[in-house]
Amino acid sequence: MNKIMVIAEHRLGELTAATFEVIAAAVELKQTKGFSVNVAVLASNPAEFSAKLNIAGVDEIIEVLIQENQFQTDTYEAVINSLLDEYAPSVVLTSNSIDAWSCMPIIAAKRQCGFATDVFALNYDGDDLIATRAAYGEKMHVDLEFPDKETVLITLRGNTYKPIEQEASVPVSSFSAPSVNARTTHKRFIEPETTSDVDIAQAELLLSIGRGIENEDNIEQFEELADTMGFTLGCSRPIADNGWLPKSRQVGQSGKIVVACNTYLAFGISGSVQHMAGMKHVPNIIAVNTDAEASIFIIAKYGVVADMFEIADELINHFE
Amino acid sequence: MKILVPVKQVGIIDEDYEIRDDGKNVDVDFLDYEINEWDNYSWELALNLQETYGEAVEIVPLTVGPDEAEDVLLNCLAKGGERGIRVWDDALVDSDSMAIAQVIAKVAEHENADYVLTGTLSSDHSFAATGMCVAGLLNWAHAAVVSKVDITPDAQQITVNRELEAGIEEEITVESPAVLSIQLGINEPRYASLRGIKQAKAKPVEVMSHKDFGLTDAEVGEMGSLSKVRKMYAPEHSQAELIEGTVAEQAKRIAEIVKELKGDT
Ligand SMILES: Cc1cc2nc3c(=O)[nH]c(=O)nc-3n(C[C@H](O)[C@H](O)[C@H](O)COP(=O)(O)OP(=O)(O)OC[C@H]3O[C@@H](n4cnc5c(N)ncnc54)[C@H](O)[C@@H]3O)c2cc1C
Numbered sequence: 001m002n003k004i005m006v007i008a009e010h011r012l013g014e015l016t017a018a019t020f021e022v023i024a025a026a027v028e029l030k031q032t033k034g035f036s037v038n039v040a041v042l043a044s045n046p047a048e049f050s051a052k053l054n055i056a057g058v059d060e061i062i063e064v065l066i067q068e069n070q071f072q073t074d075t076y077e078a079v080i081n082s083l084l085d086e087y088a089p090s091v092v093l094t095s096n097s098i099d100a101w102s103c104m105p106i107i108a109a110k111r112q113c114g115f116a117t118d119v120f121a122l123n124y125d126g127d128d129l130i131a132t133r134a135a136y137g138e139k140m141h142v143d144l145e146f147p148d149k150e151t152v153l154i155t156l157r158g159n160t161y162k163p164i165e166q167e168a169s170v171p172v173s174s175f176s177a178p179s180v181n182a183r184t185t186h187k188r189f190i191e192p193e194t195t196s197d198v199d200i201a202q203a204e205l206l207l208s209i210g211r212g213i214e215n216e217d218n219i220e221q222f223e224e225l226a227d228t229m230g231f232t233l234g235c236s237r238p239i240a241d242n243g244w245l246p247k248s249r250q251v252g253q254s255g256k257i258v259v260a261c262n263t264y265l266a267f268g269i270s271g272s273v274q275h276m277a278g279m280k281h282v283p284n285i286i287a288v289n290t291d292a293e294a295s296i297f298i299i300a301k302y303g304v305v306a307d308m309f310e311i312a313d314e315l316i317n318h319f320e
Numbered sequence: 321m322k323i324l325v326p327v328k329q330v331g332i333i334d335e336d337y338e339i340r341d342d343g344k345n346v347d348v349d350f351l352d353y354e355i356n357e358w359d360n361y362s363w364e365l366a367l368n369l370q371e372t373y374g375e376a377v378e379i380v381p382l383t384v385g386p387d388e389a390e391d392v393l394l395n396c397l398a399k400g401g402e403r404g405i406r407v408w409d410d411a412l413v414d415s416d417s418m419a420i421a422q423v424i425a426k427v428a429e430h431e432n433a434d435y436v437l438t439g440t441l442s443s444d445h446s447f448a449a450t451g452m453c454v455a456g457l458l459n460w461a462h463a464a465v466v467s468k469v470d471i472t473p474d475a476q477q478i479t480v481n482r483e484l485e486a487g488i489e490e491e492i493t494v495e496s497p498a499v500l501s502i503q504l505g506i507n508e509p510r511y512a513s514l515r516g517i518k519q520a521k522a523k524p525v526e527v528m529s530h531k532d533f534g535l536t537d538a539e540v541g542e543m544g545s546l547s548k549v550r551k552m553y554a555p556e557h558s559q560a561e562l563i564e565g566t567v568a569e570q571a572k573r574i575a576e577i578v579k580e581l582k583g584d585t
Contacts, residue, residue, distance in 0.1 A: 108418065108456070113546065143550040187493065
């Protein structure tokens with residue numbers, strides 16, 4: 001039987017939330033083709049994680065014992081490579097994580113597998129797997145195919161598939177890791193600095209500014225606007241990278257997910273996938289952007305095609 | 321120590337665009353071009369190392385792209401470095417990360433490079449894979465999404481930070497030679513000076529084809545790619561309710577919506 005293999009991912013002792021979305025994607029794909037879903041977990045104590053992978057639709061959990069619990073790229077590459085030799089899956093799925101960005105291209109390059117990252121839809125057209133992803137800053141969608149590839153490696157975009165709640169008792173097997181020449185060595189994890197700054201993740205009302213702000217001198221106007229409106233000021237990554245606002249204000253994949261937010265005002269933010277990872281879920285998004293095609297409008301509830309400075313000048317009068 | 325820095329000219333969609341006749345990409349006539357944002361950071365890192373260690377470090381920018389792409393090399397050379405390399409052939413059109421990586425890996429071997437510093441991703445197709453595909457082909461040690469680097473010439477290993485999700489970083493050591501993909505914010509890229517831009521025009525750029533490195537047409541372009549574009553299309557239009565009118569009207573409407581949501585109308 002054809003197989004879909006999922007590589008479960010974990011960090012600091014927890015399976016990542018995205019792993020459960022990837023399993024949901026695998027189970028959905030399985031239903032269209034009648035494949036099996038085999039979930040591999042690599043860890044120093046894999047049983048600790050496999051207990052949490054008893055999810056309806058999974059056919060097998062494969063425990064792979066490795067020495068170090070944290071991700072090490074050569075180890076993941078060698079183990080996944082052996083799993084591919086042994087199981088010959090048609091599709092291998094991981095989340096579109098930084099760890100996957102490190103190891104999956106290596107396996108794809110060495111084995112010449114079909115390969116695509118940041119995929120948000122998977123479908124079969126007959127026997128051809130079609131993976132859909134974005135290009136040109138989310139302005140285009142692309143359907144990819146993988147002719148003549150026996151195995152296709154896919155990393156899946158987050159927040160696309162809903163985790164499966166239903167549990168099941170899934171058979172567990174173990175697979176022995178090949179020997180590995182690890183060329184990188186873990187030293188330590190560095191957590192973001194704790195600050196006395198407000199926690200944007202707890203704010204209900206957020207006003208975020210992006211690169212449309214142009215220069216540091218313009219920040220003040222929006223600080224004042226946010227204050228006057230009773231909003232907390234957030235930002236996209238370039239603003240934090242430039243040091244114009246503290247890193248703790250950054251919304252997105254490498255910043256904060258604004259879980260408590262109800263209303264999000266986005267000024268001069270294009271809507272990159274990494275920014276959206278932090279705020280896409282917000283029910284009321286109001287976006288102001290001069291570019292009518294900006295991808296932020298795809299997820300916004302209200303779109304305003306206008307200059308952010310002109311809007312800000314007017315808007316403040318309604319709150320003073 | 322030699323550092324090879326692959327840089328890319330990326331296409332950016334202008335307001336109006338048309339899809340190519342074969343439906344697989346945007347018509348090049350409708351794209352604006354600029355250097356990939358991430359590559360400013362990888363080149364800056366190379367410049368910094370060269371400035372710190374002087375002649376012990378040689379830095380070479382490389383681009384895989386047509387004539388027009390030479391602009392990105394000039395942009396790099398205007399900031400530093402003595403020579404550049406550009407590889408192109410019509411067979412390279414429609415190459416994905418893997419097919420481009422085939423070329424970069426060959427150049428790295430040919431140049432006896434110790435490090436290849438790529439950008440984490442390029443803003444046009446955003447695969448975030450080219451650098452690591454190069455590492456796979458060369459079988460070198462590697463780290464993706466690097467946010468801090470400590471390299472000394474001739475060191476057997478270097479220390480880098482990998483930027484992970486949610487602001488967490490991981491400090492690791494990496495054996496040399498290595499491929500690193502460099503993340504935004506690792507440094508502050510400089511701007512080219514007018515003098516630098518003038519000087520860059522006098523610096524040699526070697527133009528080569530993939531065939532000069534023994535690569536066949538089947539290893540590059542669409543044939544050498546790990547995926548094939550079936551079609552490209554505009555996503556479904558936004559569900560957003562457009563707030564129209566004069567700026568004053570738009571602002572007034574935003575204020576109404578916000579007040580309603582805050583419950584203090
Ligand atoms: C691994 C990784 C992690 C990342 N993590 C994050 C993250 O956590 N958060 C994050 O934000 N990014 C993150 N990024 C970066 C991300 O890819 C984008 O580069 C970034 O989000 C772009 O920010 P922006 O929208 O402000 O800028 P741009 O994309 O440059 O957009 C600026 C927008 O402003 C508009 N504009 C310009 N002038 C005006 C004006 N006067 N009025 C109105 N609109 C105007 C433009 O039309 C444009 O749409 C990450 C990238 C990677 C690879």
